[in-house]
Amino acid sequence: MPDALPSTTCLAAGATAASPSALITFAVYTLIVLSLAVISHRLIQRRKAFLGEYYLGSRNLGPWTFAFTFAATVASVGSFGGFPAKIYTHGWILALWIASYMVFPLTTMGLLGKRLNQVARKTGAITLPDLLRGRFNSPLIGVVVSALMLFFLSSYLIPQFKLASLMLKALLADVAFYQQAVAVVGQVTGPDSWFGDDPGYLLCLVVFALAVVFYTSFGGFRAVVWTDVLQGCVMLVGVVVLLVLTTRLAGGLDSATKELAAQSPPQIGEVELEWVGDPDEVKPLRAGRLIQHTTNDGQTKRLIRINVDAAFVKSDGRLTAKVKAVLINNEAYIAKTYPSVETLPDVRVTSTDFKPFASGAGEVGAYTSGPGPDPRPTQVDGFLPVGVAVSFFFMWAISGAGQPGNMVRLMAFNSTRTLRRGIVIVTLMLGVIYLSLVIIFCCARNLIPGWEANPDNAMPALCVFVADAVNQPWLAGLLVAAPFAAAMSTVDSFILMISSSVVRDLWQRNSKRPVSDKAVKRASYLVTAGIGVVVLLVAMNPPQFLQDVIVYAATGLAVCFLVPVALALYWPRANTFGTLAAIAGGFFAHLSLYVTNWVMFDAFSPYNLLGVSPIIWGLAASLIVGIAATLASPPPPREQVRRFFCA
Amino acid sequence: MADPLPPTSTNEPPPDPVFVAARREALVILGAWATCLVWCITTCVVLGYGDSSGDVTLILGIPHWVFWGVVVPWASAGVFSVVFATFFMKDHDLGPDRMIEDAERTTRDNADSAEGDDA
Numbered sequence: 224m225p226d227a228l229p230s231t232t233c234l235a236a237g238a239t240a241a242s243p244s245a246l247i248t249f250a251v252y253t254l255i256v257l258s259l260a261v262i263s264h265r266l267i268q269r270r271k272a273f274l275g276e277y278y279l280g281s282r283n284l285g286p287w288t289f290a291f292t293f294a295a296t297v298a299s300v301g302s303f304g305g306f307p308a309k310i311y312t313h314g315w316i317l318a319l320w321i322a323s324y325m326v327f328p329l330t331t332m333g334l335l336g337k338r339l340n341q342v343a344r345k346t347g348a349i350t351l352p353d354l355l356r357g358r359f360n361s362p363l364i365g366v367v368v369s370a371l372m373l374f375f376l377s378s379y380l381i382p383q384f385k386l387a388s389l390m391l392k393a394l395l396a397d398v399a400f401y402q403q404a405v406a407v408v409g410q411v412t413g414p415d416s417w418f419g420d421d422p423g424y425l426l427c428l429v430v431f432a433l434a435v436v437f438y439t440s441f442g443g444f445r446a447v448v449w450t451d452v453l454q455g456c457v458m459l460v461g462v463v464v465l466l467v468l469t470t471r472l473a474g475g476l477d478s479a480t481k482e483l484a485a486q487s488p489p490q491i492g493e494v495e496l497e498w499v500g501d502p503d504e505v506k507p508l509r510a511g512r513l514i515q516h517t518t519n520d521g522q523t524k525r526l527i528r529i530n531v532d533a534a535f536v537k538s539d540g541r542l543t544a545k546v547k548a549v550l551i552n553n554e555a556y557i558a559k560t561y562p563s564v565e566t567l568p569d570v571r572v573t574s575t576d577f578k579p580f581a582s583g584a585g586e587v588g589a590y591t592s593g594p595g596p597d598p599r600p601t602q603v604d605g606f607l608p609v610g611v612a613v614s615f616f617f618m619w620a621i622s623g624a625g626q627p628g629n630m631v632r633l634m635a636f637n638s639t640r641t642l643r644r645g646i647v648i649v650t651l652m653l654g655v656i657y658l659s660l661v662i663i664f665c666c667a668r669n670l671i672p673g674w675e676a677n678p679d680n681a682m683p684a685l686c687v688f689v690a691d692a693v694n695q696p697w698l699a700g701l702l703v704a705a706p707f708a709a710a711m712s713t714v715d716s717f718i719l720m721i722s723s724s725v726v727r728d729l730w731q732r733n734s735k736r737p738v739s740d741k742a743v744k745r746a747s748y749l750v751t752a753g754i755g756v757v758v759l760l761v762a763m764n765p766p767q768f769l770q771d772v773i774v775y776a777a778t779g780l781a782v783c784f785l786v787p788v789a790l791a792l793y794w795p796r797a798n799t800f801g802t803l804a805a806i807a808g809g810f811f812a813h814l815s816l817y818v819t820n821w822v823m824f825d826a827f828s829p830y831n832l833l834g835v836s837p838i839i840w841g842l843a844a845s846l847i848v849g850i851a852a853t854l855a856s857p858p859p860p861r862e863q864v865r866r867f868f869c870a
Numbered sequence: 871m872a873d874p875l876p877p878t879s880t881n882e883p884p885p886d887p888v889f890v891a892a893r894r895e896a897l898v899i900l901g902a903w904a905t906c907l908v909w910c911i912t913t914c915v916v917l918g919y920g921d922s923s924g925d926v927t928l929i930l931g932i933p934h935w936v937f938w939g940v941v942v943p944w945a946s947a948g949v950f951s952v953v954f955a956t957f958f959m960k961d962h963d964l965g966p967d968r969m970i971e972d973a974e975r976t977t978r979d980n981a982d983s984a985e986g987d988d989a
Contacts (some may be wrong), residue, residue, distance in 0.1 A: 281970075282970075319910060319918075326902055333895060337892040340964055344966065345968060347967070348969070477931035484926045593915065593918045594919060609915055612915075616911070638964070639962050662932075
């Protein structure tokens, strides 16, 4: 229920001003990425096997490039957007949520790597559909796998484009040059246009898409790998710098965790603001602003943070804005910050509507114990009940082995020595990145509280806060470049996989007439660029349920491909029928749990049957159906078994 | 129904050594994954679940259940991964690459047809 606020409530700036240094840092980074694409393009022209070079770097990756491209692809935008947001919202329990990453390099590289690379060499495969088609000598498998990859990867790309654009927008929000450009874009597109109603988002989306599409289509796999190495370095350096500065600003980890242990979850809701100044001078309030709030008795001083931009619109003769906000209850922060909050006399708060967390509300210590607090009404048992914690051990370490993006990289290393060294390097990299992120964002709860209504902003908000606190504005550009690099490194490899599915698996392999090298080259460049442009257009008006689409696509890829590929590599009895059955079993079992949830709760999100994630049901169904169908059908030809399983 | 497993008769070729080694390594990796699962879940649930009194024991600034249930097994898994990849995994020749052979053949064919056209 809304509670009325005294009219003396005033506003204050909570965000910090960025400087052009952030824009310059970011521009330099982008220029380096584009230069790498040009160098890679020149190399492609010299190679005999265009397709092999363009889509797989001629299967010649060494240990460092292999490790960095693997790690960068794994650390998608979710690692720097969604994961920090979860740590910020739920606290230390995220250490257990992500714990299976301790064996992630072993399971994702060691389980299939050696055999995958060997079978790819035997069949001449440069894509996953290519590999399964060659292994079973079945064009049908090639077409089915290609179609599924197109479906899942395209679904996955759209949210990645959106999240990357939002990050760029947050980084540049206060840069004067950017604001002028946004004004121009706004005038060109006009209000309520097909391009959406946010010219800032549109501008960032177009800049991001053009950069990625250019370097991916122009430079191919090698450009993607080189930029992955650069992006991996940026991520690693960004996280380490952020770890050192954040723990220092929080007064050390010991002090930060003690302060966190004394907190209970805040209340989340909406606040209504009214512009009471000159109507001709009305201007929006930026997300992150702090509002001083005194209770009706005038005794308790509280702080409210608005979590999204507040744009005032005319309603009943008044200029008002209703926005997501959080009622901060971190007493230490309030005592330190309240007096210095800058007031805004032209704006007043008319009403607020805050609700407590569904679990953990009022519990001191909720952020330092399991199962962790959760604001979602459906999560009354807490964020991570034991059954869900077990599911995440499958979700990351096992399903990661079934991701086509990882498999393609396993087909690209040059020797088993590279694989062994790659496992060591990726183990160290992921350990540093993920454990550091948990510490950083547990500290961030103390430094920048009140982002729970829009926690995806926690990462850019912390970067700007830290850069401002140490008085190094260029640092914000470098720090935000880390998640941006993660988005780029995922998007580029996915665009290339979709393109290879179309050009190699659906067109060249099924063409009745031989396709010339020149035609293949032209098609590869055009299809890669075309996919980027199509995703750009869809992302201008992205569909709802973005986060759920990401989860559905990522887990869907694993349930469709992990078991069939593992059986193809390790089971001589595996055959075409069993492989197709395993794919279908995983796909439909997984999909049915999403459909069930849709029918029961009218929401496109996973239905955890018996408290277990759909990915585990999907993998189980794929395994059982695949083995049963294989045993019920004739064995593969003896010659095929000898080719892949005998010396 | 004939079982197409690699033959063991002396007249048949022996199993592919890469296949045999990769299968053995995969089994060890699955064992490591299962060990980590049991260690992490058991320790965190026993030490860290249900106690939201705010009176948490810290080790190096980390809640003790996270330290023993995540940080220590993570460090152990890291050491195991390095030792496993460095000393246990075997190096193998992965064989000739048909992709390269196909490309060279295509290049030769294109050159031959170009010469034929010239003639």
